[in-house]
Amino acid sequence: xxxxxxxxxxxxxxxxxxxxxxxxxxxxxxxxxxxxxxxxxxxxxxxxxxxxxxxxxxxxxxxxxxxxxxxxxxxxxxxxxxxxxxxxxxxxxxxxxxxxxxxxxxxxxxxxxxxxxxxxxxxxxxxxxxxxxxxxxxxxxxxxxxxxxxxxxxxxxxxxxxxxxxxxxxxxxxxxxxxxxxxxxxxxxxxxxxxxxxxxxxxxxxxxxxxxxxxxxxxxxxxxxxxxxxxxxxxxxxxxxxxxxxxxxxxxxxxxxxxxxxxxxxxxxxxxxxxxxxxxxxxxxxxxxxxxxxxxxxxxxxxxxxxxxxxxxxxxxxxxxxxxxxxxxxxxx
Ligand code: ADP
Ligand code: ZN
Ligand code: MG
Numbered sequence: 233x234x235x236x237x238x239x240x241x242x243x244x245x246x247x248x249x250x251x252x253x254x255x256x257x258x259x260x261x262x263x264x265x266x267x268x269x270x271x272x273x274x275x276x277x278x279x280x281x282x283x284x285x286x287x288x289x290x291x292x293x294x295x296x297x298x299x300x301x302x303x304x305x306x307x308x309x310x311x312x313x314x315x316x317x318x319x320x321x322x323x324x325x326x327x328x329x330x331x332x333x334x335x336x337x338x339x340x341x342x343x344x345x346x347x348x349x350x351x352x353x354x355x356x357x358x359x360x361x362x363x364x365x366x367x368x369x370x371x372x373x374x375x376x377x378x379x380x381x382x383x384x385x386x387x388x389x390x391x392x393x394x395x396x397x398x399x400x401x402x403x404x405x406x407x408x409x410x411x412x413x414x415x416x417x418x419x420x421x422x423x424x425x426x427x428x429x430x431x432x433x434x435x436x437x438x439x440x441x442x443x444x445x446x447x448x449x450x451x452x453x454x455x456x457x458x459x460x461x462x463x464x465x466x467x468x469x470x471x472x473x474x475x476x477x478x479x480x481x482x483x484x485x486x487x488x489x490x491x492x493x494x495x496x497x498x499x500x501x502x503x504x505x506x507x508x509x510x511x512x513x514x515x516x517x518x519x520x521x522x523x524x525x526x527x528x529x530x531x532x533x534x535x536x537x538x539x540x541x542x543x544x545x546x547x548x549x550x551x552x553x554x555x556x557x558x559x560x561x562x563x564x565x
Contacts, residue, residue, distance in 0.1 A: 244302045245552035246294055246346070248309040249353065250287070252276055252327030252380070257290055258545065259298055260308075260552035264364045266545045268294055280331050288343050295346075306347040308551035310356035311336070313383075317398030320350065326381070326416050349554045352398060353547050357540075358385025359392055360550030361503045363557075366538040370500040374493055375540075376403060378486070379506035381416070382424040386497060403493060404428070408485050426485040429461035429508055435478050436464045446474035465511035476514070483515030487522025494523070494531050505540035512539060 247266075249256045255274050258266040272290055274283060295304060314323040320337025322328065340348055351359075358375035367373040371390045377383040382404030386393040393400050404424035405417050412421025413431070425431050436459050440448055447467050452458045467475035490502060504512065524532070540546060 242303055243305045244298065245555045246291060246304060246307045247548040247552040248291065249547040250309060250311045252312060255287060255290065256548065257294055258548045259294060260548060262556045264549055266548055268298060270294065276328050280334055284339055291344060304346060306349060306555040307344060308554055309350045310353040310547035310551040311350055313352045314399055315350065315352055317350065317394065351551050351554065354383030355385040355392055356547040356550035357505060358387055358550065359553050360542065360546035361540060362387045363553050364549050365540060365542040365546060366503045367501055372499045374497060374499045374502045376502065376504050377506035378428065378504060378508035380429050382428050388497065403489060406489055406492060408488050423485065423489045427482040432461040432464050432478060432482050433459055439474055444474050447472040448475060461508060465514060468514050479514045480518040483518035484522050486515065487519040488526065490519065491523055491526040494527055494535050499535060501536040501538055503538050503540055505543050505546065509539050
């Protein structure tokens with residue numbers, strides 16, 4: 233929320249949430265309302281030049297639409313990492329193939345005449361939760377998004393933890409099992425390789441390929457490649473024992489990660505977002521069991537676990553908040 237309400241009245245930020253699949257744009261005001269929402273498909277396979285061209289067109293369209301009545305004070309973009317906030321360059325982003333070492337910020341600045349701020353999408357979401365969502369009442373928050381991968385952001389004493397180049401934190405690439413499966417990042421046994429949507433579908437596909445007995449074989453009509461985490465969750469909800477054990481194991485690995493996070497950051501609340509939270513009830517007992525068994529006694533039952541309620545706009549809001557929060561995102565009462 234804008235610290236000085238008067239100062240932020242009638243000021244607007246064009247905010248973009250750029251994903252590997254969709255690019256969403258909205259116009260955000262100082263009290264967290266999102267208007268003029270639009271989206272286009274990213275179509276990353278068409279190449280970065282095409283994506284950027286369509287992105288600029290989209291932003292210019294929104295700008296031309298509102299600039300006569302409203303004062304646009306900036307453009308914020310939430311982007312998939314790894315993205316270096318100092319140099320404005322991507323480093324091999326798994327969801328944007330071919331964007332390695334791409335000077336993204338320079339490219340936008342050449343075409344758009346507004347102040348631009350670009351931030352990692354999970355960091356933007358953490359800010360959004362902190363200012364407008366489940367974290368409103370707290371000053372120490374960890375946010376995890378459990379989707380295709382596992383993204384994360386952390387607010388410590390009201391400040392977004394960025395690290396030296398904006399890469400922090402990468403909880404998705406925290407090692408949980410040093411002998412575990414290979415992760416997209418090239419490492420072994422990362423949380424993302426064990427508890428993401430992609431991990432759950434990979435594990436289920438392997439089991440079915442190896443002849444495991446499960447309703448999943450029928451659900452996918454023999455097309456093993458069609459098994460996704462949503463299908464596994466549905467099978468688990470119907471009592472399928474293979475699917476249940478896969479979901480439980482994913483929950484248990486997530487629980488281990490959460491204990492490491494609690495011990496490292498002593499947060500008041502951990503907010504979970506992303507597609508997997510639709511089926512969090514199936515994983516929750518194993519998440520909680522792991523936390524309860526492993527957490528140090530001083531932290532027992534101290535950290536709230538919440539599910540995001542503002543998922544759709546959270547990154548747009550969080551990224552835009554940078555322009556409305558004069559004192560480095562310090563929350564005002
Ligand atoms: P991203 O933002 O990374 O594209 P999402 O947050 O939309 O991803 O989450 C997508 C993942 O969530 C997929 O792996 C999908 O299978 C899984 N998913 C979607 N709906 C459900 C559900 N109801 N239960 C469990 N997993 C789900
Ligand atoms: Zn990894
Ligand atoms: Mg997402």
